[in-house]
Amino acid sequence: MSTRLARRLERNGLGLLSPPLVLLLLVFLLPLLAMVPTSLHPYIPGKGIGEGFTAEHYVKALTDTYYLEIIGRTLALGLIVTLICLALGYPLAFFLARTQSRWRPWLMLLVVFPLLLNLVVRTFGWIALLANRGLVNDTLVALGIVETPVKLLFNFSGLLIALSHIFLPFMVLVLVGVIRNLPRDVEDAARTLGAGWATTFLRVTLPLSLPGILAGSILVFVLTVSALVTPRLLGGPTYKVMSTLIYDQFLQLLNWPAGAALSFILTAIAVGLISLSSAVARRLGAGA
Amino acid sequence: MSARAAERWRARGLAAFAGLILAFLMLPVVVVVLASFTSTSYLTIPPKGLTLRWYEAVFSDREYIDALWFSLLLAIVVTAVSIVLGTMAAYALSRRQVPAAPAISGLLMSPLAFPGVVIGVALLQYYSLTGLRGSFIGLLLAHLVITLPYTVRTILASMAGADPEIEAAARVLGANPWVAFWKATLPVIRPGMMAGGLFAFITSFDNVPVTIFILGTRHMTLPVKIFTAIEYGVDPSIAALSTVLIAGTAIFLVLAERWVGFHRFA
Numbered sequence: 001m002s003t004r005l006a007r008r009l010e011r012n013g014l015g016l017l018s019p020p021l022v023l024l025l026l027v028f029l030l031p032l033l034a035m036v037p038t039s040l041h042p043y044i045p046g047k048g049i050g051e052g053f054t055a056e057h058y059v060k061a062l063t064d065t066y067y068l069e070i071i072g073r074t075l076a077l078g079l080i081v082t083l084i085c086l087a088l089g090y091p092l093a094f095f096l097a098r099t100q101s102r103w104r105p106w107l108m109l110l111v112v113f114p115l116l117l118n119l120v121v122r123t124f125g126w127i128a129l130l131a132n133r134g135l136v137n138d139t140l141v142a143l144g145i146v147e148t149p150v151k152l153l154f155n156f157s158g159l160l161i162a163l164s165h166i167f168l169p170f171m172v173l174v175l176v177g178v179i180r181n182l183p184r185d186v187e188d189a190a191r192t193l194g195a196g197w198a199t200t201f202l203r204v205t206l207p208l209s210l211p212g213i214l215a216g217s218i219l220v221f222v223l224t225v226s227a228l229v230t231p232r233l234l235g236g237p238t239y240k241v242m243s244t245l246i247y248d249q250f251l252q253l254l255n256w257p258a259g260a261a262l263s264f265i266l267t268a269i270a271v272g273l274i275s276l277s278s279a280v281a282r283r284l285g286a287g288a
Numbered sequence: 289m290s291a292r293a294a295e296r297w298r299a300r301g302l303a304a305f306a307g308l309i310l311a312f313l314m315l316p317v318v319v320v321v322l323a324s325f326t327s328t329s330y331l332t333i334p335p336k337g338l339t340l341r342w343y344e345a346v347f348s349d350r351e352y353i354d355a356l357w358f359s360l361l362l363a364i365v366v367t368a369v370s371i372v373l374g375t376m377a378a379y380a381l382s383r384r385q386v387p388a389a390p391a392i393s394g395l396l397m398s399p400l401a402f403p404g405v406v407i408g409v410a411l412l413q414y415y416s417l418t419g420l421r422g423s424f425i426g427l428l429l430a431h432l433v434i435t436l437p438y439t440v441r442t443i444l445a446s447m448a449g450a451d452p453e454i455e456a457a458a459r460v461l462g463a464n465p466w467v468a469f470w471k472a473t474l475p476v477i478r479p480g481m482m483a484g485g486l487f488a489f490i491t492s493f494d495n496v497p498v499t500i501f502i503l504g505t506r507h508m509t510l511p512v513k514i515f516t517a518i519e520y521g522v523d524p525s526i527a528a529l530s531t532v533l534i535a536g537t538a539i540f541l542v543l544a545e546r547w548v549g550f551h552r553f554a
Binding site (some may be wrong): 011013014015016017019020021023024026027028030031032034035038058064088089091092094095096099105107109110112113114116117118120121122123124125126127129130131133134135138140165168169197216222225226228229232233246247250251256259260264266267270271274281 | 294298301302303305306309310312313314316317319320323330332333337345373374376377379380381383384385386387392395396398401402403404405406407409410411413417420429430432433436440474490493494496501510511514515518519521526527531533536537538540541543545
């Protein structure tokens with residue numbers, strides 16, 4: 001390499017940037033691009049990837065009722081988990097953002113701790129809680145609320161409970177950051193002008209925390225529809241969502257073309273939502 | 289009821305609700321710890337009897353111990369390389385006139401937006417073609433891709449606090465570029481490097497969705513090992529192993545908090 005080129009790379013920073021960029025190019029972008037042709041090849045049972053090109057895997061994923069049910073279930077799960085995380089997370093975040101308690105840093109660590117703990121371990125905890133002879137059912141039976149154990153594993157409700165628990169800390173951390181930065185004097189002004197606490201909250205605090213609510217909701221939704229470990233362990237091999245369907249197509253059925261097509265549909269949902277939300281956030285920011 | 293008293297009750301109600309949610313967050317953790325001490329051969333809570341035999345079973349199982357060491361080794365190497373690459377990228381983005389800088393930082397962050405399972409299957413196919421499947425270097429490269437967003441982001445944030453003039457002054461006074469960086473900039477961005485490193489370590493040590501597709505048969509990581517064990521059926525030894533991880537994570541968190549004030553970065 002000539003010294004002039006070296007100096008130019010040094011000045012525009014591309015010399016320093018090239019190792020991380022080459023890594024992303026070779027181990028991220030190229031593998032993703034290599035999956036595009038795979039998703040367009042036919043699948044021959046027992047033999048694998050066939051010759052020629054076809055859009056059948058995309059068409060099937062978006063028309064076949066079996067696939068549509070799984071996609072619909074995944075999206076419904078994402079939506080309801082997001083709403084639960086908002087309902088539980090906003091009050092907790094509000095408390096953590098406003099409390100004067102000297103325990104505040106330790107309470108924050110209680111929110112962070114589950115995030116750092118191995119996801120497989122947290123999911124295992126939910127298996128112990130939700131099984132037919134698990135703590136939740138034992139308690140419900142002992143209290144006489146139900147007579148026989150309620151089915152909470154391998155179905156929608158089990159996934160809903162566990163995924164809400166697993167992604168709640170993300171929502172809380174995003175909201176704490178936003179609520180802490182709200183200008184308190186605007187709330188005080190509303191109170192001074194005679195607004196009750198409910199009016200103040202609904203007309204001042206809540207609208208001002210909207211960017212955080214949006215950011216936290218998108219984050220939780222995308223994480224939920226992308227989740228693999230928890231749906232796989234709590235849903236078993238039969239109760240599927242999109243990511244576990246992809247997992248099965250690649251590792252069990254060896255139908256890589258269909259798996260690749262489903263991967264791109266899942267990616268379109270995740271990446272599409274993230275780009276959409278940053279566009280909305282920019283407009284919110286510009287409007288304020 | 290006076291307005292004051294109403295205010296106080298509202299505050300108490302909010303604190304009580306917050307306490308309940310925090311209890312909900314800790315519930316599975318407590319349950320796992322309790323379940324690990326049962327003397328029954330099946331999971332039951334509260335535990336029946338009290339025994340440490342499940343811990344003995346885990347610690348005498350070579351497969352678990354090997355998987356633990358392999359996961360730690362992988363996470364440490366990933367963390368070190370990720371900090372170096374993250375610092376290079378963050379330094380270039382904040383101190384140099386990088387062409388198309390927004391696109392480049394967008395690219396560096398993009399692995400965060402992609403579902404882990406998608407990165408996993410893409411690498412499964414790619415590694416099968418290139419022969420990297422099952423290799424240590426393949427795992428290392430994959431984990432670097434998914435940890436880089438964290439190290440770049442935290443180090444980039446801490447670069448904002450490092451005054452470029454100080455490094456420039458060191459250069460004028462005759463320090464070579466490396467020494468100038470080491471003495472003038474590095475001390476300021478060290479907390480960001482530590483925090484980014486902690487995220488990288490946890491992301492690597494925790495990962496299943498990408499790792500499980502590219503692991504092959506030569507190596508085994510701890511989370512994938514537990515994942516497959518649970519798929520075969522749960523027993524109290526998994527609770528014992530989980531409790532070990534819970535204790536390890538708690539110690540890690542307290543130390544991290546002491547070092548860098550972890551909760552500020554989360």
